[in-house]
Amino acid sequence: MERKFVVSSSPHLRTDETIKSVMIDVLVALTPAAIAAVIFFGYRALITMVITTFSAMLTEAIILRNKNIFGDGSAAVTGLLLAMTLPPAPPWWLCVVGAVVAIVLGKQVYGGIGSNIFNPALVARAVLMVSWAGHMTSWISPVDLTSTATPLVSSNAPGFLQLFTGATGGCLGETSAFALLFGAVWLFYKGHINWRIPGGYLGVVFLLGLALDGGLTGGLFHILSGGVMLGALFMATDMVTSPVTTRGQLFFGIGCGLITMLIRFYGNYPEGVTYAILLMNALTPLIDNLTLPRKYGEVAK
Amino acid sequence: MTLKTFKGGVHPGDYKSATEGKPSVAAKPPAVAMIPLSQHSGAPCEPLVAVGDLVKKGQKIGDSDASISAPVHASISGKVIKIGTCRSSQGRTVNAVFIENDFQETWHEDVKPNPNWEQLSAEEIVKIVREAGIVGMGGAAFPTHYKLVPPADEPIKYVIVNGAECEPYLTCDHRVMLERPDDLVLGVKLVMKAVKAEKALIGIEDNKPDAIAAVTKAAANEPNIEVHALHTKYPQGSGKQLNTVLTGMEVPSGCQSSAVGCLVQNVTTCIAVADAVCFGVPSIERIVTITGSGIKEPKNLLVRVGTPIEELIEECGGFTDDVRKLILGGPMMGPALPGPEDLPVTKGTCGILCMTEAEVKEYEIQPCIKCGKCVEVCPMNLMPLFLASAVEHNMYDKAEAYHAVDCIECGCCSYICPAKRPLTQWIGMAKAEIKAAKRRAAAAK
Ligand code: SF4
Numbered sequence: 037m038e039r040k041f042v043v044s045s046s047p048h049l050r051t052d053e054t055i056k057s058v059m060i061d062v063l064v065a066l067t068p069a070a071i072a073a074v075i076f077f078g079y080r081a082l083i084t085m086v087i088t089t090f091s092a093m094l095t096e097a098i099i100l101r102n103k104n105i106f107g108d109g110s111a112a113v114t115g116l117l118l119a120m121t122l123p124p125a126p127p128w129w130l131c132v133v134g135a136v137v138a139i140v141l142g143k144q145v146y147g148g149i150g151s152n153i154f155n156p157a158l159v160a161r162a163v164l165m166v167s168w169a170g171h172m173t174s175w176i177s178p179v180d181l182t183s184t185a186t187p188l189v190s191s192n193a194p195g196f197l198q199l200f201t202g203a204t205g206g207c208l209g210e211t212s213a214f215a216l217l218f219g220a221v222w223l224f225y226k227g228h229i230n231w232r233i234p235g236g237y238l239g240v241v242f243l244l245g246l247a248l249d250g251g252l253t254g255g256l257f258h259i260l261s262g263g264v265m266l267g268a269l270f271m272a273t274d275m276v277t278s279p280v281t282t283r284g285q286l287f288f289g290i291g292c293g294l295i296t297m298l299i300r301f302y303g304n305y306p307e308g309v310t311y312a313i314l315l316m317n318a319l320t321p322l323i324d325n326l327t328l329p330r331k332y333g334e335v336a337k
Numbered sequence: 338m339t340l341k342t343f344k345g346g347v348h349p350g351d352y353k354s355a356t357e358g359k360p361s362v363a364a365k366p367p368a369v370a371m372i373p374l375s376q377h378s379g380a381p382c383e384p385l386v387a388v389g390d391l392v393k394k395g396q397k398i399g400d401s402d403a404s405i406s407a408p409v410h411a412s413i414s415g416k417v418i419k420i421g422t423c424r425s426s427q428g429r430t431v432n433a434v435f436i437e438n439d440f441q442e443t444w445h446e447d448v449k450p451n452p453n454w455e456q457l458s459a460e461e462i463v464k465i466v467r468e469a470g471i472v473g474m475g476g477a478a479f480p481t482h483y484k485l486v487p488p489a490d491e492p493i494k495y496v497i498v499n500g501a502e503c504e505p506y507l508t509c510d511h512r513v514m515l516e517r518p519d520d521l522v523l524g525v526k527l528v529m530k531a532v533k534a535e536k537a538l539i540g541i542e543d544n545k546p547d548a549i550a551a552v553t554k555a556a557a558n559e560p561n562i563e564v565h566a567l568h569t570k571y572p573q574g575s576g577k578q579l580n581t582v583l584t585g586m587e588v589p590s591g592c593q594s595s596a597v598g599c600l601v602q603n604v605t606t607c608i609a610v611a612d613a614v615c616f617g618v619p620s621i622e623r624i625v626t627i628t629g630s631g632i633k634e635p636k637n638l639l640v641r642v643g644t645p646i647e648e649l650i651e652e653c654g655g656f657t658d659d660v661r662k663l664i665l666g667g668p669m670m671g672p673a674l675p676g677p678e679d680l681p682v683t684k685g686t687c688g689i690l691c692m693t694e695a696e697v698k699e700y701e702i703q704p705c706i707k708c709g710k711c712v713e714v715c716p717m718n719l720m721p722l723f724l725a726s727a728v729e730h731n732m733y734d735k736a737e738a739y740h741a742v743d744c745i746e747c748g749c750c751s752y753i754c755p756a757k758r759p760l761t762q763w764i765g766m767a768k769a770e771i772k773a774a775k776r777r778a779a780a781a782k
């Protein structure tokens with residue numbers, strides 16, 4: 037019998053992991069936060085997430101001429117992450133515009149997956165913030181679904197338990213620190229993120245809050261409120277736009293934390309997470325090159 | 338106790354259960370043995386026999402004057418019918434001596450036990466090892482006698498014995514440790530004597546508890562031989578990594594283990610040394626693991642050097658119908674072959690792995706998503722993603738700046754990459770290109 041043997045380069049074993057499986061893992065990890073959003077903000081949060089995610093996927097599929105709208109799953113991740121940064125019930129067109137901006141300006145202009153410098157979801161959020169600031173800050177209270185302020189600008193701040201479990205005003209995905217942490221465990225378990233970026237980020241925010249803004253309560257308040265938890269666990273850890281070296285990841289996290297707190301204390305915005313991460317994204321290539329690991333057997337010079 | 342291990346590396350799964358419990362059995366000697374004159378790294382041998390000559394088992398049939406080379410011996414008795422060519426694992430064509438078997442198994446007169454082996458000097462041991470044609474049997478096939486004479490300014494303190502067998506699927510070293518632990522210890526002692534080492538450290542991965550027990554028992558009365566259980570992880574058996582695991586020292590970039598006073602030898606090689614020194618038997622036989630889902634009856638076979646691989650496949654019941662890949666050695670570093678024809682077992686053949694259609698996946702190469710996993714697993718602490726993108730853009734000077742030449746081509750980065758980028762292959766290309774450029778530059782001077 038005539039046989040044909042495949043000749044290819046070693047290694048002949050590969051992990052089952054693919055870009056798609058990694059993206060699905062991220063979606064799975066975002067699920068608890070998504071569910072929490074629906075619990076606290078009702079069906080309107082669900083509609084926001086569906087519109088944003090679907091628009092992102094559709095935009096990418098059109099650009100790449102993909103027949104399969106899910107593709108490698110990265111557009112869905114971008115869309116859902118963007119939804120997490122929006123108010124719970126923005127106008128539908130804001131969701132669509134945001135998703136298109138994220139995919140086109142955040143990702144495809146750089147050449148598509150892997151080539152973008154900035155986190156696409158945050159690019160879109162930044163654009164929306166600048167263009168439609170009013171819509172972007174129309175928070176609703178999860179308790180009675182009436183207009184409210186985010187705890188960062190409100191004078192009667194909610195209790196910690198409330199901040200931790202959710203049920204506070206704010207962006208769709210920021211509401212429950214617990215749900216975010218719970219989902220992130222999956223990413224840790226799968227080895228897609230490690231402690232360095234979230235640890236550096238949350239550590240610095242906590243310490244600065246503790247030192248400069250009212251001790252332990254201040255520290256806890258700063259890591260549990262606003263987008264810090266979402267940013268530290270899901271935005272700053274975006275693979276494409278964060279450093280690949282281990283030391284670099286720690287520096288990156290610390291840098292995000294520092295800039296976030298600078299903006300919170302001295303900036304014009306109550307919230308600094310978006311701009312902190314975007315700024316650090318710009319520094320990522322530099323950080324990588326300055327933190328190259330000491331190679332095995334390197335001779336001391 | 339925490340087990341010793343190294344930084345980086347991957348857990349590809351061990352796939353050893355098909356053969357690890359199967360004792361090695363002697364394969365049928367071949368009707369015609371094709372014995373390559375180059376089975377080692379270094380200069381090929383010149384044939385010492387001519388067509389029509391009668392040769393005996395263990396007779397030297399090829400040798401070279403070069404210092405990095407190793408003689409080859411007849412693995413059967415019979416008549417030389419042809420001096421021709423066959424294929425090598427690297428796909429090259431090499432000269433080979435074809436011997437027709439007379440099935441008399443007549444040993445050559447030179448092959449006789451050496452009753453006084455305990456009195457031999459270091460120099461005499463090295464000479465016997467050279468004459469026996471012993472090369473590294475873990476796959477690298479570097480002439481052993483050359484390693485036994487380290488540079489004068491780099492005395493050897495430790496002999497590192499590699500029983501890690503970290504490549505998935507392979508079980509030949511495992512079997513040899515179980516079946517011949519006393520000879521292993523004997524061989525280790527001889528190697529220690531040859532290089533005047535103080536200590537020998539035998540490293541065995543903890544997925545082989547029976548081998549650890551057997552070797553520990555055999556070495557119980559040897560205060561200078563330590564057996565270490567290692568946490569199973571690939572590529573533990575790489576010379577540099579094993580060296581670091583067992584001694585804590587790193588081999589400096591561009592140097593051999595001898596630079597830190599170590600000599601790394603594979604377990605099967607040590608046993609070959611014992612065979613040669615005590616019994617006068619040259620390197621003509623070895624255990625080969627024939628395994629994978631693409632072969633009907635996986636086995637560990639004791640095989641004569643020069644046996645056509647086709648015959649071993651037959652002895653294992655033949656290929657399954659859905660076989661699609663044939664690999665010489667392990668799945669992480671072994672080359673895939675276009676077919677089993679014209680290919681003999683050599684001293685460095687540790688395994689033949691047959692993979693099926695379902696296991697042979699072809700992947701679309703996707704853009705790097707900078708997940709950093711390749712950086713995390715690289716045992717040499719390189720930046721595989723940067724190296725690969727330099728190669729993608731033909732920037733070999735950049736690849737050199739990122740230390741492409743330090744890559745040991747272990748395959749961990751390609752294994753782990755979710756974008757299925759052939760990182761190892763590309764970095765290998767950069768290494769070859771950089772070396773070629775150096776040679777061109779040297780020639781131009
Ligand atoms: S493992 Fe692959 S995708 Fe991840 S950083 Fe390395 S090359 Fe890029």
Ligand code: SF4
Nearest residue numbers: 715744745747748750
């Ligand atoms: S770069 Fe070389 S040494 Fe590092 S993991 Fe890849 S193949 Fe192994």
